[in-house]
Every structure is written in structure tokens, then in C-alpha cells.
Amino acid sequence: MSQLDKSEPSSAVLAQRDIVQLHPIDESKASKNPSHLNERSRLYVDVPGNRRARKWSITVQLARIAWAIGKIPFALSPRPFWAWRRLLLRAFGARIGKSVHLHPTVRIAMPWNIAIGDESSVGDRAILYSLGQIKIGSKVTISQYAHLCAGTHDYRLADFPLVKAPIVIGDGAWICADAFVGPHVTIGARSIVGARAVVMKDVVPGVIVSGNPARCIGARPEPTC
Secondary structure (H helix, E strand, O other): OOOOOOOOHHHHHHHHOOOOOOOOHHHHHHHHOOOOOOOOOOOOOEEHHHHHOOOOOOOHHHHHHHHHHHHHHHOOOOOHHHEEEEEEEEOOOOOEOOEEEEEOOEEEEEHHEEEOOOOOOOOOOEEEEOOOOOEEEEOOOOOOOOEEEEEOOOOOOOOOOOOOEEEEEEEEEEOOOEEOOOOOHHHOOEEEOOEEEEOOEEEEOEEEEEHHHHHHHHEOOOOOO
């Protein structure tokens, strides 16, 4: 990367500080691979532009402040107080079914973006990063430390805008311990996401996936009595 000329005005220096320059692109690579940018088109991230962007309405910002207070009694409630936590989440706009079990250590970004069907459970220290909608079906198990991430950034744009992307977990699915489910992902009914798997694409119903990136390793057997 060339150094700034000493004759450049200070405003140019300040402008350059506002832009985080990443790796310069080798033009020899660009000639062989059109996906590479040339030296005159360096990739950058417009951090000030990202911070100036209005990501949330005033109503949502106030709701987030209220939830920052409301999640304290949620987290301090004893483990058997399932009904109390369901009631508290419903008060913040979550759509929670019957007999849903959410552990007090579950981390929820925005309860109003969450829907959970009957008899589902969310385990210790699971993360429901609900910047976008997270819909969890009935009889679903979200195990400890699992992470459902319904938010990302559009890396193709300089200001790296926030993307609030939905996640859908089908009825009877099981997201095992430490698994990561990314934005825009649907997990089919009865499917199993193995421990510490990373899922960035849709999973069809009735299969078992594992690994990083997650791959299908088999079909889930039909339950027996």
C-alpha cells in the first residue's frame, strides 16, 4: 500500500483514518481471477457510515432498554420457575406456547422476535440472537450453549449494513450442544444438528447433520415405542 504524500492536506489524512483498509489486491491475481479487485479498487469498510446508519426505530431502541432491565429477573429466577419466564417473555412480545422450558441462563436479544411452539425447551446458556425473527416449532430441543444467530452483515457493501435474517427450526428438531445455526437457515422437522456443528444452509426434514460446515451423515430413524 502506498504511503500518503506529505503534501496532501490534513483532511485527506483524516478521511483515510475513517476507512479501515484491508488487504491490497495483487493485480497479477486479478488478471487470472476476475473475482479479485485490482490495486485501484481496494476493499474497505466504511466504519463511520455503518455507525451513522439507523438500524432500529426509536420504539425498538426503547424496547431494548426495557428488556435490558427485564432480563435481570429472568436470569435471577430459580430454575423451576418455567411459567414465570414464559410470562415475562410474553410481556415483551414473545409468542411462547404451552409447557415451554427456557433455562434462566438463556440469552435472548429481542424477545418480540421470538416464537416457540408447545413443549419445546431451550437449554443452559443457549443464545437466541434474535435481531431477525426466530421461529422454533413444537417439541424442539435447543441444547446447552447452542447459538441461533438471526443477524449478519452485508459484506459486499462498504458500510457493512446490518441484515436481520430469519431462522426457522421445524417441529421435533434437536439442535445439540454448542451447535451454531446461521442466518437465513431453516432446519427441517425432526432433523438433528450434531454437537458443535456449524449450519449455514437449509437442512431438509428428518436427517442428521454434523461438522463444520455441517453435512448430512444419515437419516433420523422413526421413533419406536
